[in-house]
Amino acid sequence: MKHRRLTATLFYVLLLAATAWYLVPFLWALVTSLKHPGTISDGRWLPYERASTMEVEGEEQEVRIVEERETTFLVRVLPTDTLREVPRGVLEHVSPNWKNYEETWSIAPFGRYFLNSILVALCMTLGQLITCSLGGYAFSRLRFPGRDAVFLLYLATLMIPTPVLTVPIYLLLREYHLLNTYQGVILPGLFSAYGTFLLRQFFLTIPRELEDAARVDGAGRLGVYFRIIIPLSGPALAALATFVFLGSWNDFFWPSIVLTDPEMLTLPVGLAHLNDIYLFDYGRLMAGSMISIIPAVLMYMVFQRFITRGVVMSGIKG
């Protein structure tokens, strides 16, 4: 009994350590995003605002901080040009600075980035659900000459890394003047050999008798696809949707190559631009990061179970 309690304690200690490892960067970024200019890198866990005046001998006087000490400030009282040491609390108090958010929001069109990301991700998801389910159905249930050879070709391409494909796709899009267009980002993502494979494997597990029964009742192949296969494949379709949506939502490489127009950037690309503009201006950069993270976190909170199941079923990094 004592042994078990000891184990449980150890487990909780480890769980809390892991929690800290995951949460500390977030909290640190959040606190930094709320800090005031001049205190950004003070290394403290709360945002402090500093006053530029203080009461000296009954009068409000303008002061400058000359030196920051452990618990005090050495300040110069400007009108009298004298030095004084005062407790930190006299000049600073805890207060969040929302200006970082306001300024970042006005510099980068985050609303626009957000809509662009949603548009691209939704189109790709919808596109793959259609093309991959139709293809998956053909590969799993229809008999036609060349089927197995074509399927083998699909499988062989699963090993090819994306960088091999991107140079020719870039050239193709350039040829048809699709660079820097939404179509250019979306088109190559409307299909995937992996999604086709995933759905084919799932469709194979649906009992053939159901399909035969529907055929006897006079349903055509398209009828079977819509009334039997699709309704019975909820989990697999949801998994593919999660996989494609997250992949597109988080993708940086491809949209950063195709898109150049500031109005058309997706959230990750827009944020990366901000990172180059506000070099080392961490107050604003953390505010920008927070803005771009919040929609994903909200989406995750609502669909947590759904997303986790989708990740497990599709089994490849989003």
Added chain:
Amino acid sequence: MSNSTLRHALLGYSFLLPNLIGFALFTLGPIVFSLLLSFFNWDLFSTPVFVDTANYLRLFADAGSQFWVYTGNSLFFLVVVPLQMGAALLTAYLLNQHLKGTLLFKIIFFLPVVLSAVPVAIIWEYMLDTENGLLNILLAHLGVASIPWLYDSAWIKPGISLMVVWQGAAFSTIIYYAALQGIPDQLYEVAVLDGAGAWRQFWNITMPLLKPTHFFLSITGVIAALQLFAPIYVMTHGTTGGAHTLLIEVYWAAYHRFQMGYASGLSWILFLIIFLLSLLYWTPFGKRMAEP
């Protein structure tokens, strides 16, 4: 061709058509084209010039070629694979102990999977800042001198790896957790009757049954680690320095220097490395590792 075969073919290919167009335009076509392109020099503007295998040979023979340095940098990032798997296995194991509050821990540990690498990289760039980064502040308390994580060619790869592990472990945790939940309780109950403690249960039951999961996570982890882009690009603002990998070189060659043939050739080398590494898994040793 008989009437019925023709009908079957028409039906099959009409279902397959949208998919097949995508496959031809965005997978098979590019693969063939990329292979051909790797034997040419082309800067997008002049006529492509056939150069035979020069694009490949210059990688190995050219005195100024940084090929081995880039390859070394790419391979360094494989360290993230065991690290994120180890961290993920531990956290997934803890989550599977049915302790109170597990749901909350689960939500926190799984979260990074929905985050884009870009904001995470920006946050970690700040975490790793030489002067003001939290990591160096914490290390200073332990008496460690501040480390120039992103400004020193020796530290930049470990620095970026930290961020990659932080984010990558979440995916592995989800997969391990699902696998652990799939192990029937009866197996542990029998082990308890045999007097096996938690430690022996872990090594004699859990680990062997997780073999396919280790296999899956290590192979997808290797493939992902060799194709890291956003973390390196964002954290170094494109300068990459000591973290200039093969993929980064493909990117610079293709989209900044417009050496389309050379970039294509290099991307095939990257494929070859991935292919050779995954061959390891099909050796007798790899097979033994993969089967429960």
